[in-house]
Amino acid sequence: MYRLEGGPWTTYPTTAITNELRVTNLQPFKTYIFKVYSANEIGSSPASIEARISTEQGLPSAPLNLRVRALSSTSAEVSWEQPLDTQGSLFGYYLDYQIRNSPSSEWEKVNTAVSTYRLTGLAKYTEYTVRVQARNTQGAGDSSQMVFFKTLEDKPGPPLSLSVGAVSSSSLRVNWVQPTFPNGIIQRTRSTSSVLPGTALSVTERLKPGVRTRPTY
Numbered sequence: 001m002y003r004l005e006g007g008p009w010t011t012y013p014t015t016a017i018t019n020e021l022r023v024t025n026l027q028p029f030k031t032y033i034f035k036v037y038s039a040n041e042i043g044s045s046p047a048s049i050e051a052r053i054s055t056e057q058g059l060p061s062a063p064l065n066l067r068v069r070a071l072s073s074t075s076a077e078v079s080w081e082q083p084l085d086t087q088g089s090l091f092g093y094y095l096d097y098q099i100r101n102s103p104s105s106e107w108e109k110v111n112t113a114v115s116t117y118r119l120t121g122l123a124k125y126t127e128y129t130v131r132v133q134a135r136n137t138q139g140a141g142d143s144s145q146m147v148f149f150k151t152l153e154d155k156p157g158p159p160l161s162l163s164v165g166a167v168s169s170s171s172l173r174v175n176w177v178q179p180t181f182p183n184g185i186i187q188r189t190r191s192t193s194s195v196l197p198g199t200a201l202s203v204t205e206r207l208k209p210g211v212r213t214r215p216t217y
Contacts, residue, residue, distance in 0.1 A: 001047075005031040028058030029087045060134040060141035061085040063093065063115075068147050073124040073154035073183065079116040080144060083134050087141075090134050097130040099123065100148055124154045124183040153184030 002023060003009045014021060026032060032055065036048040061083040070076045078095060092113040099105035110117060122128065127150045133140040157179035165173045178186060 062142040068149040094133045100127040157181040
C-alpha cells in the first residue's frame with residue numbers, strides 16, 4: 001500500500017511472490033509513504049514499518065497570464081505570472097520573441113530572473129510573437145501560450161527613386177516610390193519646388209483619400 005503524504009491509501013496488489021515492485025504514475029517532486037503486507041490463505045500479516053520517499057523533481061508547468069504592452073516604436077514591456085506547479089524553486093525564465101510571419105526571423109532568447117521584462121531595439125511598427133518558459137534545476141518547462149503585439153508608429157523613412165519629367169511647357173510629372181520603412185500608415189505626401197535658388201518654395205501636399213488634414217501652427 002502507498003499514499004501521497006496527506007492523502008488516502010492506495011492498494012497495489014500483486015499475486016507474485018517477490019520482494020520487489022515497481023510503482024508507476026506517481027507525481028514528481030512529491031513525498032510518498034509505503035507499507036507492505038504479506039498474505040496467505042489464512043490471512044494477512046501486520047504491516048511493515050512505513051517507508052517515506054520523495055520522487056525526483058520535474059519540470060515546471062507553463063507560466064500564466066502572459067501580457068505585452070507596446071511602449072514605443074522600438075520597445076515593449078512583457079509581464080507574466082509564475083506557474084501553478086513550479087516543481088520546487090524557480091531559477092528564472094526564458095523569454096523568446098521573433099517577428100511574426102517572417103520566414104527569415106529567428107527566435108531571440110532572453111534569460112531573466114524576474115517576471116517583467118522590457119524589450120528594446122525592436123523594429124518599428126512591426127508585429128511580434130512572444131512566449132515564456134519557467135526553469136528550475138531540471139531545465140525549462142512548457143512554454144506559455146504565444147501572444148502577439150505590434151510596436152507603435154514612428155516617422156516614415158524617406159521616399160525613394162524620385163524622378164521628374166516634363167509634361168508640357170507649364171507642367172512636370174513627379175514620381176517616387178514609397179519608403180522602404182514606412183513605420184506606420186502613410187497618410188500624406190509633401191513635395192517642394194523652387195524655380196531658382198533664393199526664390200520662394202512651392203509646397204504641394206497630397207492626402208490619402210478619407211484622411212483629414214491636421215492644423216499647422
